Amino acid sequence: MTAHHTPHTTSERVGDLEPVGRRPSIKAERIAALLTAGDPLADAVIAELDLHGAPARRALDAGLRKGPAALGEQPPEAVAALLKQVETPPSWVDPLMLHRGDVVSLSVPPLWFGLCAVTTALAHTYASPAAARLLLRTGRPTKTALRELADAGVWARQTIRPGGLLRGAPGHVATVEARLRQARLRATALMDWDMGVPGLPIGQLDMARTWLGFTLLAHQALAAVGIDVTGEEERRLYQYWAYVAHLLGLDESLYRDVTDHAGARRLHHLLDAVTPSPDDTSRTATAAVIGAQAHATAQVPGAVLSEEQVRDLLHRILRRSLGNPAADRLRIPDVPAVTDLMPLISTLNRETRRWQTFSPASAQEARRQAAEEPEPAPEPIAAVLPLGVAFQHRSEVRRSGSPAA
Structure with missing residues (x-):
């Protein structure tokens, strides 16, 4: 049994991938073809x-x-x-890697992983107008964004845990659930999708944007607050997340040759070339994500920053991770130097990380503490609910899942 979707013309987008007068690369042509996949x-x-x-x-x-x-x-x-x-798992997957989990992301304190990685991944996803429109369907963007942040955080923590992607483990189930949820949303969106818009709602390229959000963009955000990774750690990160991409159903041509941040940046450039520029919908969705994260973080018991300070910090993180041109298109405010907490935070995090990675034993202890965060109980797969029921159910039940693509 197969599902059929009306294709859109992609030839006009191919020319955007290379300078005028040059033939688009095979990779660029493949990216353009995936607009309708x-x-x-x-x-x-x-x-x-x-x-x-x-x-x-x-x-x-x-x-x-x-x-x-x-x-x-x-x-x-x-x-x-x-x-x-x-x-x-495919033949290229190292079984020991799955037992260890994503050791790079596990070395990041949970607070900074949620504040930087999850927020940036969602902001990057909603920079695509097609994805942003799905967030705003409910008419309550801030409430929906808060739920998406929680779902994304749960999914990510389940995914990176030691053994989290082994068959039947919570991260494995949640990742396939995320894949099915994207398919469900795609089927729903196609019922009233503007067929003049290039591409397919929540298609391969939108899913690839989400994947880049939790790899390249997330770690650019973490680097902005002083949490850097080495070249070897980059290799391990992309090796692990290649299997996540496999479970998410991404086309192998999108991720198999991405082995470090440099390769991810090349893919990011190609995706940006075929993704419409952020519009008011994107800006509204991004502001909702920032506002929801700032409010939730400031409400945590023992929080030392006010909601306004957290919002300013997120603005600075996003400008550093997404880049000023992209941040300007999303109308993310620039933070005045006098209220910028980034220099102090970066210094403190770099010093902390230096001691955490001082020896193999200290690094292992940091990963152990991160992995001990309480794990929510798995729930039935909500993405498989009959058409028309999934959105209602989603507003009533908090599930373990992934960010909307």
Whole structure:
């Protein structure tokens, strides 16, 4: 069973990828072609779930958590194909890496991981007008943004934990859930999508933007507050997140040759070339994310910064991570030097990190403390609810999931 989406013309976008007078690269042509690409396997699963109802949903949930062998009977064709794909890691995945988790992200204190990595990833995602429109569907952007921040933080922490991506583990289930949620939103968005807009809603390129948000952009934000990584740590980061991309259903041509920040920047440049510039929808969504994160952070017991100070800090972080031109397009304010806390924070974080990584033992202790953060209980996969019910359910139940793509 397959899902079919109306394609859009992409030839006019290819010319944006290279200077005038030069032939677009093979990579650029491939990126442009992916403007109209979704996730055929996940799209087909959503179609099957709507057709077969509760039995198919139960089979998918049980198969993800316990493995296909635990199913008493053969699930529908697309569900079986998805379970088979995510059951066994590709040959290029190091099993020991999955047991260790994302050791680079685990070395980041949870406070800074949430404040920098998660906020920047969502802001980068919503810089795409197509993604921003989905956030604003509810008419309550700040409340929705707060839920998205919480969901994104839960998903990310489950994903990077030691063993989090092993079959049936919370991060593994949550990542496939995120993939199905994107397919569900894609199917819903296509019901009233402006077919004159280039690309497919929540297609391959939007998913790649989210992936870059949690790799390149997140670590640019962390570097802005003094939490830097070495070249070897970059390699480990992208090796781990390549498997996350596999579980999310990204086309391998987007991520398999991205092994460090330099490669990620090249991909980022290509994606920006085919993504419409931020509009008022993007700016509203980004402001909602910043406001929601500032409010939530200032309300944490023992917080030492006011909501206004946290907002100023986030403005500075985002300007450093996204770059001033992108920040200007999103109308993220520049912070006056007199109220800029970044120099002090960067100094303190660099000193702390120097002692954390002073020896293998201290580095291991820092990762252990980060991994001990309480883990929320898994919930049934909400992305598989029948068409028209998913959005209502999502407003009533806090799930473990990923940022909206």
